[in-house]
Amino acid sequence: MEQFQNPLNTSSPLSQTAPRIGFVSLGCPKATVDSERILTQLRAEGYQLQPTYAEADLVIINTCGFIDAAVDESLDAIGQALDANGRVIVTGCLGARAELVRERYPDVLAVTGPHALAEVMAAVHAQLPAPCDPFVSLIPPQAVRLTPNHYAYLKISEGCNHRCRFCIIPSLRGDLVSRPLGEILDEASRLVESGVRELLVVAQDTSAYGLDLGHRPDFWGGRPLRTHITELARTLGELPAWIRLHYVYPYPHVDELIPLMAEGVMLPYLDMPLQHGSEAILRAMRRPAATEKVLDRVARWRAECPELVLRSTFIVGFPGETEDDFARLLDFLRAAQLDRVGCFPYSAVAGAAANDLPNPVPEAVKQERLERFMAVQAEISRDKLTARIGQRLTVLVDAVEDDAIIARSYGDAPEIDGEVIIEGEWEINAGDFIEVIITDADEHDLWAQPVED
The missing domain is CATH 3.40.50.12160 (Methylthiotransferase, N-terminal domain)
Structure with a gap:
């Protein structure tokens, strides 16, 4: 194509x-x-x-x-x-x-x-020689974007310092290199001025932002700011747009972000790839392995910010994963009650350290475990979304179709999460924020009607 x-x-x-x-x-x-x-x-x-x-x-x-x-x-x-x-x-x-x-x-x-x-x-x-001076200064609004006009990705760093055994990103993109904080905030301001209503903050390891720079101060708007994800998030929250965080590694300082979500500085949405629920498999992956501590943190976060939506991704069929390990993963999933979840069968990526591990899981077993995993999560997700029926939510309109409006709530990132579907014809445009009442739900999506004041 x-x-x-x-x-x-x-x-x-x-x-x-x-x-x-x-x-x-x-x-x-x-x-x-x-x-x-x-x-x-x-x-x-x-x-x-x-x-x-x-x-x-x-x-x-x-x-x-x-x-x-x-x-x-x-x-x-x-x-x-x-x-x-x-x-x-x-x-x-x-x-x-x-x-x-x-x-x-x-x-x-x-x-x-x-x-x-x-x-x-x-x-x-x-x-093909350039038809214009290659050093011409580009006016910011002329920048090309591949996303719809109302949302944009804001990349804050390159690379990653972790050495997870299933991942080859450091060999492809190198170690962590954070962008200057003032440069990021300038770009974010230009995007919002151009009509962007939602900024999706991305990096390979978003929560590591600034570690390579020793969190040294930078200046923006005439004030010194620490080069740290919490300071960046707080300052981005001053802009009139939704701020959504992706790819957050579970460092202890992630706890500092939850109050910002509770205060409405940024969306109460946290995308944290956890990868597994068995401590043995997590250690084999070279990932944080204290699953009980993760569950304790999730409980604290939800107590501090009841509206928090948690998204995560997992891998099934990692080399050495036993049926007991998989059962522990399902137990973790049921205990965590995550709102949005993606799951992938382990794929032997060329150059990944995991390829040398013993006891590979047969493909048929990977697929069977994937289906069981998704069945458990579908039930959790259905219950979570059904509980929203009757709630009043602000949604951002993504598309206007012939017979429906396609929108998203704060709990839905574009392309990877669900949608809020508003059936019928309405005088609404893509990029509008509107208030809706949730009327129905399934395991992925919500249905709603606009609130008529």
């Missing part, structure tokens, strides 16, 4: 003669931010984006390489572009494994790793 983005104005005289670039963006929100930066620079230099392979002078593919399915998708996209166009530049996480890309597709023009704006642009310039 062609996944080109075409945010450029192609009606200007320059665009009719400018070099034409096709662009495919794959992978996670962090990769989406990388794509936005490349597209913004292409626009600044006068390149024209094309929606089809045939109309492009070359194609850039921002790849994902985290798990085998993502690698296959990226390789397929490269192959399709080469077949249809013949001139392809590869970037992104799979690009960090250049030998794999070159072995499969020796005719690609260039291969770069992730967050490699300068290298990508150098590869483009080598094939």
